[in-house]
Amino acid sequence: MSQNIFDGILTQKTLFVNKEALRHTHQPVYLPHRDTEVEDLSFNLVEALKGHIPSNMILYGVTGAGKTAVTRYVCDQLERKGEQIGRIVNPVLVNCRQIDTQYRVLSHLGNTLLEEHEQADIPFTGWPTDRVFSELVRRMDSRGGVYVIVLDEIDHLVKKAGDDLLYNLTNLNAQLKNARACVIGISNDLKFTDFLDPRVRSRLGQQDIIFNPYNSEHLQDILRERASEGIASDAIAPGVIELCAALAAQEHGDARCALDLLRVSTEVAERENMSLVDQSHVRIAQAQIESDQVTPVIRTLPTQQKIVLSSILLIESHGLRNIQTGEVYDIYKQACVILQTQFLTARRISGIISNLDMLGLITAKVISRGRGGRTKEINSCIPNNIDSKSVISKSEPAFVEVFEHKYRHQSRL
DNA sequence: AATCCACAGGAAGCCCGGGAAC
DNA sequence: GTTCCCGGGCTTCCTGTGGATT
Numbered sequence: 027m028s029q030n031i032f033d034g035i036l037t038q039k040t041l042f043v044n045k046e047a048l049r050h051t052h053q054p055v056y057l058p059h060r061d062t063e064v065e066d067l068s069f070n071l072v073e074a075l076k077g078h079i080p081s082n083m084i085l086y087g088v089t090g091a092g093k094t095a096v097t098r099y100v101c102d103q104l105e106r107k108g109e110q111i112g113r114i115v116n117p118v119l120v121n122c123r124q125i126d127t128q129y130r131v132l133s134h135l136g137n138t139l140l141e142e143h144e145q146a147d148i149p150f151t152g153w154p155t156d157r158v159f160s161e162l163v164r165r166m167d168s169r170g171g172v173y174v175i176v177l178d179e180i181d182h183l184v185k186k187a188g189d190d191l192l193y194n195l196t197n198l199n200a201q202l203k204n205a206r207a208c209v210i211g212i213s214n215d216l217k218f219t220d221f222l223d224p225r226v227r228s229r230l231g232q233q234d235i236i237f238n239p240y241n242s243e244h245l246q247d248i249l250r251e252r253a254s255e256g257i258a259s260d261a262i263a264p265g266v267i268e269l270c271a272a273l274a275a276q277e278h279g280d281a282r283c284a285l286d287l288l289r290v291s292t293e294v295a296e297r298e299n300m301s302l303v304d305q306s307h308v309r310i311a312q313a314q315i316e317s318d319q320v321t322p323v324i325r326t327l328p329t330q331q332k333i334v335l336s337s338i339l340l341i342e343s344h345g346l347r348n349i350q351t352g353e354v355y356d357i358y359k360q361a362c363v364i365l366q367t368q369f370l371t372a373r374r375i376s377g378i379i380s381n382l383d384m385l386g387l388i389t390a391k392v393i394s395r396g397r398g399g400r401t402k403e404i405n406s407c408i409p410n411n412i413d414s415k416s417v418i419s420k421s422e423p424a425f426v427e428v429f430e431h432k433y434r435h436q437s438r439l
Numbered sequence: 440a441a442t443c444c445a446c447a448g449g450a451a452g453c454c455c456g457g458g459a460a461c
Numbered sequence: 462g463t464t465c466c467c468g469g470g471c472t473t474c475c476t477g478t479g480g481a482t483t
Binding site for chain 3: 441442443444445447448449450451452453454455456457458459460461
């Protein structure tokens with residue numbers, strides 16, 4: 027029999043019982059320390075089971091505070107109870123980070139309601155938005171029941187696309203004849219309603235729930251719960267859970283982060299052929315997660331954004347911090363000349379800098395230097411263990427030249 | 440108190456690619 | 462094929478602004 031490279035890996039002892047349990051997409055049976063929130067949410071949504079319209083709600087809280095998990099959990103139970111007692115409840119969850127325009131949200135909603143006997147999907151582009159909207163209304167009415175429309179990361183949608191969609195969605199019940207709908211917004215940003223039209227704000231925020239961040243003890247409970255489900259019982263050394271929880275608690279109590287840490291730590295231990303996950307594995311995992319998050323982001327950046335980022339790194343490699351927008355623009359233009367690329371306007375670069383800030387690759391703080399003018403103070407925030415030069419040059423060989431160039435022109439910087 | 444710097448960032452509009460409908 | 466629509470990337474033009482300097 028011939029050797030296969032997977033033979034060794036497949037027969038290797040695994041520390042996982044069910045790896046899925048350690049992913050944040052996993053729906054656990056029990057959500058520790060979120061009883062009040064579950065109760066608040068279900069207290070409102072129970073109206074759907076009575077055939078009434080639940081209030082619209084907004085759920086606030088930092089990332090990884092369990093907002094999405096709680097909502098999914100409650101919606102899941104709601105749908106099942108509905109089936110039991112013969113009431114149609116349709117929860118639809120939309121992630122507005124991926125689906126981030128009015129048209130796309132509406133067509134997504136419409137397409138999730140597609141039934142077998144119905145004709146083709148709503149196309150991803152091509153129709154006028156109001157037609158998509160009326161098609162959605164038609165489909166909802168033909169199915170009937172109560173719709174719970176959950177808009178996850180709603181703040182992102184509002185900042186990008188405005189509040190037209192929310193105006194339309196919170197007004198849905200006026201259009202529906204046979205169905206009912208309520209909207210639940212999930213936001214990381216407590217103040218996102220500032221961007222809303224007052225009418226939308228009052229209709230959407232009929233009830234708010236605030237999710238406080240988990241503290242270290244809470245995170246430990248969550249990790250223990252998931253570990254018991256997902257990892258072999260004697261595979262975790264004492265202190266590992268505590269360390270993962272403590273590190274994640276520093277990151278504003280992000281349960282997602284805690285779970286990733288534990289999962290990757292276990293993977294690291296497994297790869298090293300150890301039967302016990304210890305604290306050193308957590309440290310390795312921490313570094314690896316940072317690098318895994320940033321590397322693909324840089325690699326998939328559009329060319330112009332890469333040039334801007336390179337320019338910032340270039341300036342920083344000369345020991346400068348708190349760089350101004352104008353300085354970046356100057357170096358960026360030089361880089362474009364070397365790369366024989368058309369350079370963009372300063373306005374656009376300002377936008378790109380804001381975008382890089384949003385992606386977490388740099389921080390750009392608006393400051394005023396008095397007569398020195400108003401500008402952004404820019405610093406890169408790429409972890410030290412990542413060689414951004416090699417990440418960039420791998421996907422864009424021409425950048426090597428820019429980096430080489432800097433050494434020949436040090437005096438100009 | 441007025442001035443002024445170096446931008447920030449909003450608004451409008453252009454162009455392009457992708458698609459639907461007629 | 463033509464005309465319509467959407468969305469993204471971009472430019473042009475513009476108004477706004479915090480605080481050091483005059």
